Amino acid sequence: MGFIRKLYDWVLSWANKPSGPKVLAGISFAEASFFPIPPNILLIPLALGRKEKALSFGILCTTSSILGAGLGYGIGLWLWRYFFNQIFTLNFFNNKMF
Numbered sequence: 001m002g003f004i005r006k007l008y009d010w011v012l013s014w015a016n017k018p019s020g021p022k023v024l025a026g027i028s029f030a031e032a033s034f035f036p037i038p039p040n041i042l043l044i045p046l047a048l049g050r051k052e053k054a055l056s057f058g059i060l061c062t063t064s065s066i067l068g069a070g071l072g073y074g075i076g077l078w079l080w081r082y083f084f085n086q087i088f089t090l091n092f093f094n095n096k097m098f
Helices: 004-015 020-032 040-049 053-088
Strands: none
Touching: 004 020, 004 040, 020 040, 020 053, 040 053
16 A cells, blocks of 8 residues: 555645646546546645636546546457457357367
8 A cells, every 4th residue: 555655645746836737637647547546636736726727627637537538448449359359259169068
């Protein structure tokens, strides 16, 4: 759990930096496909720190998450077509032993 805590602290450290929204978009994109830390950890401090931009941070986070989900879907589709589909079509069950 130490690794996750360090990762959590690293994400939270971006809330006080000017590049926080860019990192929020990157984390939101990555979280939708493979990253273990949700973007809410960064979204909440950013929104509370700059209340006038809270809505734009939410829209940025949502848009990046949707794009990341598309990447995750593409990864799953690619894995299925090129790896798992071949495993299931090897005709193991057409053998006379079964």
